[in-house]
Amino acid sequence: MGMNAASVLNHIINGEPTTPCSSKGATSSQAKALTTTIINHLRLGRLGKAVSVLFSAPVPFPFALYVHLFRICASKKAIVEVRKVESHLVSFAPTPPVFLLNRAIEAYGKCGCLVDARELFDEMPQRDGGSWNAMVTAYSQNGYAGKALGVFSDMHKSGIFAAEVTFASVLASCASILALWLSRQVHALVFKYGFGGNVILGSSLVDVYGKCRRMGDARRMFDEIERPNAVTWNVIIRRYLEMGNGKESVFLFFKMISLNVRPLTFTVSNALVACSSFRGFREVIQIHGLIIKISYEEDEVVSCSLIDVYAKCGDLVCARTIFDLLSPKNLIHWTSMVSGYTLSGKTRLARELFDRMPERSIVSWNAMLAGYAHSSQWDEAMELIILICNDMRNTDRVTVSLILNVSAGLSDLELGKQVHGYMYRHGFYSDLSVANALLDMYGKCGNLRKARAWFYEMRHFRDMVSWNALLSSYARHRMSEEALVIFWEMQQEATPSKFTFATLLAVCANIFAREQGKQIHGFLIRNGYDLDIVIRGALVDMYSKCRCLDYALNVFIGTSVKDVVLWNSLMLGCYYNKQSEAILKLFELMKEDGVKPDSTTFQAVLLACISQGCVKLGGQYFNSLSQDYFIIPQVEHYESMIKLYGLHGFFDELEDFVEKMPFQPTAPMLARVFDSSKEYNNTRLGKWAVRHLSFLKD
Known part of the structure; x- marks a missing residue:
């Protein structure tokens, strides 16, 4: 034991003035001998035996011993021993001092036994500020914010002067239940009692205003603190990050560094996460340099955040370098690297690393499964699900949601139904994210009756995501009129989101509902979307x-x-409206605007070439797909070229094109060749197309 503990124990042994009572010398000497025995047990870590000796002794002990025992019991959350110590205290000290009973309340609070704490508090013949503070803190630390604030209110009405530590607990309770109005009142009391310069209370006020999404108030409070410490800086940086203002978080982080405040590891981690929110690669490099300078590179939280931020910024090489240099690596490091690969779509590399993991958690399995789901690698995802079921005894809500996503991707309704049953058996049916995933699965698998029935079952806890999932299901299956009806129903229960309107506009486009589309456009403008x-x-x-x-x-x-996407929409719009000549002009304007075309852009351009009869130009555009823009031509591009050559009678070019295709022509392609050959009376190519069609049928 250290010198402080040793001096405390010596004080207990020799502290005759602090003994509750007895005038009898024999009792005093007996207490001293038993105290030595108790302290020896404590030195050897035998708390239970130490308390048993005290509990069975029919003599009072020094008050300092009770204080010491309460403190040790609280640190070990030994509730049985706390009760024994308190029982002995009140049995042999008829009027125990208030400070000792306060320590007992604190110990009960640390052990989470609030009923015992409150009973003792209510039975105290006298209370001081420490008693009230112990009760407020006990409720606050155990998540009973409302009760903590109730006790504080009673304390204030009783005229008891609150200490700084009491205000800190009260503000923490306000923050946990987002009690903004009460926080402002407590703020006023803090200044009234002269604690305005207290950096801990200032930090607590910054925290509560930030959690209540009042960043203006939080920033003003922060700026009023004369010398904010590392904790204060961490609070303001974290709150800006949670509000989605990553750039301000990073700005404040660098300001803190410029003032020579050494950041906490969590602050560095928050700054890195903030960088990833706006892909601030240059800032990441600067923070990485600082991490090396202050020797934080081996810290688990910091190293995991570094791996994650480099992966999100697209630098997987640097992320992997950090990972490889770490020794030893823990489960979180492995999972972070696997997640980094999956986020970038590199599922093969992720799987190689995943298979090498010395141990896996459900988070690791979820990261790998999410990678397959996001990359639409449904067969690989299904194989992993089988392994999860064999390897993991328990799953969490993320796993269940991902399996539902896979069943939706595979249109595997039976798998989805099995998961539905699993949800009921394991209590996941009331989890909103899982419920929404199930609703989405039924919709994508085409079982709209089941989707509607499940949506009805969710009526007590569904949200905007639920409505959007149902709306999208009807829109996806071309049930556009029903989708519009759902939209009018939705407005009675929820406020439509931008995603809702994107779906609705697609619905209107599918059924050429111009008037409804105009109404939705007007609704968006009138309501300030x-x-x-x-x-x-x-x-x-x-x-x-x-x-x-x-x-x-x-x-x-x-x-x-x-x-x-916007350029593509207008180009295809021109095609629908028989304005194909405008598409080629728009294509050139798009390139001048610095927008890189994609495969859909070239599909629109090839359709324009078909309409305008620009056969040679169409061939040039098709070749530029891979040569200039490194886009792999899709089936629809090959179909467009066959239509272009066949429709305008370029059979030499058509025959050469079909022969050089990297895959066998499909039935629709061969049918197009045959129709074109018949129209232009090209018997030889027509017979070739018929022969290949018969092969496909066989």
Whole structure:
């Protein structure tokens, strides 16, 4: 034991003035001998035996011994021993001092036995500020914020002067239940009692305002603190990060460093996470340099965050270098690297690492399964699910949701039904994220009756995601009128999101419902929705398909930053409206705007070439797909080229093109060749197409 503990124990042994009573010398000497025995047990870590000696002794002991025992019992959460110590104290000290009973309340609180703590508090003949503080802290630390605030209110009404530590507990309770109005009142009391310069209370106020999403108040409070410490900086940086303002988090982190405040490891981790939110690669490199400088690179939290942020910024080489240099590696490091690979779509490398893991947790399995699901590698995901069922005794809600995503991807309704049963047996049916995944699965598997029935079962806890899932299911299966009915029902229960309107506009486009589309557009504007790039793309697509190209063009022109999806929507809109000549001009404007075309762009361009009879130009565009833009041509591009050559009678080019295709022509391609040959009376190519069609049928 250290010198402080040893001096405390010596004080207990020799502390005759602190003994509760007895005038009898024999009793005093007996207590001293038993105290030595108790302390020897404590030195050897035998708390139970030490308390048993005290509990069975019919003599009082020094108050310092009770204090010491309460403290040790609290640290070990030994509730039985706390009760024995308190029982002995009140049995042999008829009027124990208030400070001792306060220590007992604190010990009960640390052990989570709030009923015992409250009973003792209520039975105390006298209380001081420490008694009230012990009770407030006991409730606060055990998650009973409402009761903690109730005790504080009674304390304040009783005229008891609250100490700094009491205010800290009260503010923590306010933060846990987001009691903004009460927090402001406590803030006023902090200043009234002269604690305005206390950095701990200042940090607590920053924390509670941040959690209540009042970052203006949190920042003003932070700026008023004369010398914020590392904890204070961590609080403000974390709260900005939670509010989605990663850039401000990073700015404050670098400001803290410039003031020579050594950051906590959690602060460094938060700064790295903030960098990943806006892909601040340059800032990541600077923070990495600081990590090496202050020797944090071996810290588990920091190293895992480094791996994660490099992966999210696209630098998997650096992430893997950090991972390989770590020795030893723990489960979190392995899982972080696997997750990094899966987030970047490199599932093969992720699986290689996953198979080498010395141990796995359910989080590791979920990371690998999520990678397969996000990459639509359904067969590999199914194989992993079988391994999960064999390897893991328990699954969590993330696993269940992912398995439902896989069953939706495979359109495996039977697997989804099995998971539905598993949800009921293991209590996952009331988890909203799992319930929404089940709803989505039924919709994607085409069982809309089951989807609607499950949606009805969710009526007491469903949210906007639930409504959107049901709406998307009907839209996906071309039940557009029903989808519009669901939208009107939804408005009675929930506020539509931007995703809802994107789906609705697609529904209107599918059934050429121009008037409904216009109404939705007007609804968005009247209700102040942000018309982001996704919504604008959906509007362009809807107006184009509804033969309102001028409306589509107005939306397009009014968009400041145009992405490839928006350009594609307008190009295809021109094709639907028989304005194919405009597509080739738009393609050139798009390149001038610095937007890189994708496979859909080239499909629109090839359709324009077919309409305009630009056979040679179409061939050039097809070749530039792979040569200039490194895009692998899809089946639809080959079909378009066959249509282009066949429709305009370029049979030499058509025959050469078909022979050089990297795969066997499909039945629709051969049918197109045959129809073109028949129209132009090209018997030889027509017979070739018929022969290959017969092979496909065989």
